[in-house]
Amino acid sequence: MTNSKLIAYLGPPGTYCHQAVTQYFGKTPAGHYEYVPLNTIADCFTAIQDGTAAYVVVPFANSSNGPVKFTYDLLLKMSPRPSIVGDTNVKVVHYVLAAPATLQKITQSGEDAVHTVYSHPQVWGQCTRYLTAHFPNAARISVDSTAYAATLTANERNAVAIASIAAADIADVQVYAAEVQDNQDNYTRFLVMQRYVEGMERTELDRSVDRELLGS
Numbered sequence: 001m002t003n004s005k006l007i008a009y010l011g012p013p014g015t016y017c018h019q020a021v022t023q024y025f026g027k028t029p030a031g032h033y034e035y036v037p038l039n040t041i042a043d044c045f046t047a048i049q050d051g052t053a054a055y056v057v058v059p060f061a062n063s064s065n066g067p068v069k070f071t072y073d074l075l076l077k078m079s080p081r082p083s084i085v086g087d088t089n090v091k092v093v094h095y096v097l098a099a100p101a102t103l104q105k106i107t108q109s110g111e112d113a114v115h116t117v118y119s120h121p122q123v124w125g126q127c128t129r130y131l132t133a134h135f136p137n138a139a140r141i142s143v144d145s146t147a148y149a150a151t152l153t154a155n156e157r158n159a160v161a162i163a164s165i166a167a168a169d170i171a172d173v174q175v176y177a178a179e180v181q182d183n184q185d186n187y188t189r190f191l192v193m194q195r196y197v198e199g200m201e202r203t204e205l206d207r208s209v210d211r212e213l214l215g216s
């Protein structure tokens with residue numbers, strides 16, 4: 001096993017994964033554990049494989065648009081598969097965020113002033129109606145996380161991000177529109193994982209994830 005006291009998650013702070021990790025382990029984790037935000041889902045897997053982190057929390061599947069591809073691919077590729085030691089469902093409420101100057105520009109010239117929408121790839125399929133109605137011609141640029149997308153808009157004048165309300169505070173950007181997800185009951189299931197160690201018993205949770213991965 002590892003001596004690490006780190007709990008890694010897909011960061012930066014303000015992601016839905018950040019929400020998941022605090023929902024599962026508490027605002028401050030017990031037992032001298034510490035949270036560490038990592039840049040990508042792949043970095044989270046590496047962190048448990050190499051023992052840098054004791055636990056990782058990653059998004060797994062969404063109630064509106066299904067599998068989180070990066071996580072599925074990595075789970076299917078990794079042998080032996082990490083142990084799934086817990087899971088938690090987060091209600092995902094999306095906001096359109098932008099720098100104050102961008103909001104001013106939209107007020108003056110309309111929504112055509114927005115040329116770019118940044119977000120995590122999982123988001124596009126959850127906000128189809130809003131994006132088609134408001135920013136049909138803007139380029140959708142996929143980045144590593146929603147909170148990172150929010151930080152990108154801080155210094156741009158023609159870009160918005162779709163992210164959480166927590167990301168708005170952390171990136172110091174403003175809300176242009178609230179609750180833009182197609183389905184008001186939009187949930188993502190996050191997995192809490194540890195490195196699999198020889199002899200560890202596979203649990204019902206492991207088996208439920210296996211079934212989803214294999215589509216049965």
Ligand SMILES: O=C(O)C(=O)Cc1ccccc1
Nearest residue numbers: 015016017120122145146188
């Ligand atoms: O980018 C994030 O905030 C994540 O945690 C991934 C994600 C993106 C969209 C819905 C749920 C999780």
